[in-house]
Amino acid sequence: xxxxxxxxxxxxxxxxxxxxxxxxxLVRAGYIQQLAAxxxxxxxxxxxxxxxxxxxxxxEMDAAGALEVSMPVIQPREIWEQSGRAETFIPPLAGFxxxxxxxxxxxxxxxxxxxxxVKANVNSYRDLPVNLYQIQTKFRDEPRPRAGLLRTRxxxxxxxxxxxxxQESLDNSYDLMVKAYINIFTRCGLEVAIVEAxxxxxxxxxxxxxxxxxxxxxxxxxxCENGDYGANVEKAEFVKQPNPEESPLEMEEIATPGIKTxxxxxxxxxxxxxxxxxxxxYTVGGEVxxxxxxGDLDVNEVKLRNILGGVEPRFSTPxxxxxxxxxxxxxSAVGLDGIRSIVDDSLTLGSNFxxxxxxxxxxxxxxNFPRDFxxxxxxxxxxxxxxxxxxxxxxxxxxxxxxEVGHVFKLGTIYSKDFxxxxxxxxxxxxxxxxxxxxxxxxxxxxxxxxAHHDENGMTLPAxxxxxLVYLASLNVDDEGVREAADGLYAELTNAGLDVLYDDRDExxxxxxxxxxxxxxxxxxxxxxxxxxxxxxxxxxxTDREATLVPTAEVRDAVKVMLGR
RNA sequence: CGGGAUGUAGCGCAGUCUGGUUAGCGCACCGGUCUGGGGGACCGGAGGUCACAGGUUCGAAUCCUGUCAUCCCGACCA
Numbered sequence: 001x002x003x004x005x006x007x008x009x010x011x012x013x014x015x016x017x018x019x020x021x022x023x024x025x026l027v028r029a030g031y032i033q034q035l036a037a038x039x040x041x042x043x044x045x046x047x048x049x050x051x052x053x054x055x056x057x058x059x060e061m062d063a064a065g066a067l068e069v070s071m072p073v074i075q076p077r078e079i080w081e082q083s084g085r086a087e088t089f090i091p092p093l094a095g096f097x098x099x100x101x102x103x104x105x106x107x108x109x110x111x112x113x114x115x116x117x118v119k120a121n122v123n124s125y126r127d128l129p130v131n132l133y134q135i136q137t138k139f140r141d142e143p144r145p146r147a148g149l150l151r152t153r154x155x156x157x158x159x160x161x162x163x164x165x166x167q168e169s170l171d172n173s174y175d176l177m178v179k180a181y182i183n184i185f186t187r188c189g190l191e192v193a194i195v196e197a198x199x200x201x202x203x204x205x206x207x208x209x210x211x212x213x214x215x216x217x218x219x220x221x222x223x224c225e226n227g228d229y230g231a232n233v234e235k236a237e238f239v240k241q242p243n244p245e246e247s248p249l250e251m252e253e254i255a256t257p258g259i260k261t262x263x264x265x266x267x268x269x270x271x272x273x274x275x276x277x278x279x280x281x282y283t284v285g286g287e288v289x290x291x292x293x294x295g296d297l298d299v300n301e302v303k304l305r306n307i308l309g310g311v312e313p314r315f316s317t318p319x320x321x322x323x324x325x326x327x328x329x330x331x332s333a334v335g336l337d338g339i340r341s342i343v344d345d346s347l348t349l350g351s352n353f354x355x356x357x358x359x360x361x362x363x364x365x366x367x368n369f370p371r372d373f374x375x376x377x378x379x380x381x382x383x384x385x386x387x388x389x390x391x392x393x394x395x396x397x398x399x400x401x402x403x404e405v406g407h408v409f410k411l412g413t414i415y416s417k418d419f420x421x422x423x424x425x426x427x428x429x430x431x432x433x434x435x436x437x438x439x440x441x442x443x444x445x446x447x448x449x450x451x452a453h454h455d456e457n458g459m460t461l462p463a464x465x466x467x468x469l470v471y472l473a474s475l476n477v478d479d480e481g482v483r484e485a486a487d488g489l490y491a492e493l494t495n496a497g498l499d500v501l502y503d504d505r506d507e508x509x510x511x512x513x514x515x516x517x518x519x520x521x522x523x524x525x526x527x528x529x530x531x532x533x534x535x536x537x538x539x540x541x542x543t544d545r546e547a548t549l550v551p552t553a554e555v556r557d558a559v560k561v562m563l564g565r
Numbered sequence: 566c567g568g569g570a571u572g573u574a575g576c577g578c579a580g581u582c583u584g585g586u587u588a589g590c591g592c593a594c595c596g597g598u599c600u601g602g603g604g605g606a607c608c609g610g611a612g613g614u615c616a617c618a619g620g621u622u623c624g625a626a627u628c629c630u631g632u633c634a635u636c637c638c639g640a641c642c643a
Contacts, residue, residue, distance in 0.1 A: 011575090012592055013592075015577085016578090016635095016636080036635090143566080144640090261642090261643075280642045326643090507604090508603085509603065513604085
């Protein structure tokens with residue numbers, strides 16, 4: 001494609017509202033343009049890059065036996081009511097009424113739709129397994145879109161759904177997808193960490209995320225130093241260090257005037273924080289509950305939500321706390337009646353804790369669980385952090401930020417039951433179909449790849465996903481010899497099956513070099529009067545410092561070698 | 566939802582505090598001359614509902630009120 005006929009232009013400065021590097025470079029290089037918060041238009045360069053990624057995804061999904069379909073973005077709200085997610089999906093569904101007054105939603109994901117599709121087409125175990133996927137627009141009304149393409153409201157996603165007759169078959173379908181994802185990310189030039197994850201609003205049991213490690217990432221993951229375990233911080237399990245054994249002593253009230261926090265409490269008593277019990281108040285569906293955890297640990301709200309049956313807990317307001325007769329700073333579950341108590345299992349790993357006395361300015365020594373307070377639920381609800389101990393092999397966790405680029409789930413039968421999507425087994429017995437689902441953020445990958453592949457001058461895109469393979473720059477367009485040579489190379493390289501972006505503009509060399517670097521095309525070919533006088537053309541990989549000179553006749557083969565073709 | 570910041574040409578900004586020519590500058594854009602290997606120089610142009618609405622005033626980009634938009638931080642352990 002000739003740049004004189006192209007659409008979109010490069011910017012010397014990025015818009016002031018772009019602050020992550022991928023956002024800045026994608027806008028400056030003319031790949032994308034913002035329309036509204038979390039809503040981007042793809043210019044030709046950006047769209048081509050996204051299409052290259054989509055092509056890779058299609059190849060790998062097809063190779064794994066999945067079949068491409070397409071489902072509506074606008075869906076009747078009914079099916080969301082049927083699954084029970086109409087009210088519970090976070091962020092809340094966006095939608096509108098059609099002209100007949102029927103409630104429609106803009107789909108944030110497609111479990112409901114695909115389940116109805118499969119229900120109509122699968123009756124027997126002979127029809128299974130099957131895996132359906134699509135690459136298509138999603139809309140989620142995110143409370144805070146940010147970081148360019150890394151978190152948008154409208155985005156492109158590849159979503160796949162597997163349907164199996166048995167758990168073993170689901171395991172196989174799931175493994176096939178994990179392998180396909182590894183292939184996809186590898187081909188995109190990315191190294192991703194596969195970590196255990198919470199399944200969140202989608203539902204299901206086993207779930208893993210593919211995390212592209214990057215400083216601008218929103219997710220925090222914990223990785224064992226031995227490489228055998230990695231998990232999103234929302235999910236991570238760890239070995240809680242037990243306190244030294246002591247025999248339980250009698251409770252004793254002590255005055256602690258002015259002490260409000262665990263740190264102050266531990267300091268004033270000269271004890272470690274793990275000798276204290278911390279009480280935290282949450283409101284769950286209008287009910288205030290008290291959550292008790294050892295003072296050196298913090299509550300993981302995702303774990304808490306899961307043991308509460310999936311209802312989102314929220315920090316209680318001061319008013320709710322007061323109405324429940326709880327005393328902030330001196331609260332505990334000791335002696336509390338009529339209020340639900342959730343206890344982290346860390347409190348079983350020690351004795352004689354210091355806890356609040358539920359009286360302003362007082363605490364109680366030698367509190368022991370379950371002797372001194374009840375726990376309606378005792379479970380692991382603690383948040384792991386860097387330095388904690390891996391549950392698999394005792395290794396130490398380190399933490400890292402990353403971008404969630406893929407997420408796979410074993411759903412089980414939650415949706416097939418909602419929609420009566422059943423099959424008959426060999427004995428004629430009816431069962432709900434066992435499902436899995438597999439998401440991959442395509443437009444997010446565009447941003448993620450730039451986060452991973454750039455330098456101070458612009459993008460350094462891998463050939464597999466670059467919008468063009470060759471940036472052909474003619475330095476002296478008013479020189480007939482140069483123009484003929486450049487035109488000839490353009491034709492030759494294009495005919496050889498290489499995507500060429502031909503900079504035939506009447507611009508200074510510096511401008512062309514700057515743009516070539518910014519746009520990030522893997523190979524740069526320069527035709528100039530100077531080189532031509534020696535019968536030579538200049539070739540350079542975007543990621544190399546120095547260029548090499550080759551005779552005109554050898555350019556095509558040399559470029560192919562550089563691209564590994 | 567809460568907190569903070571910002572809205573002036575396609576992009577980056579000054580001007581606002583202290584109201585008063587025709588609202589400026591850099592980049593980009595159009596015409597021209599020179600130049601020609603890392604965003605070059607000069608000459609001449611075009612481009613603005615100063616986010617929007619209302620108010621104060623002889624006079625508002627500037628002061629007041631409201632609205633909208635965009636970005637950042639927080640969604641947290643009493």
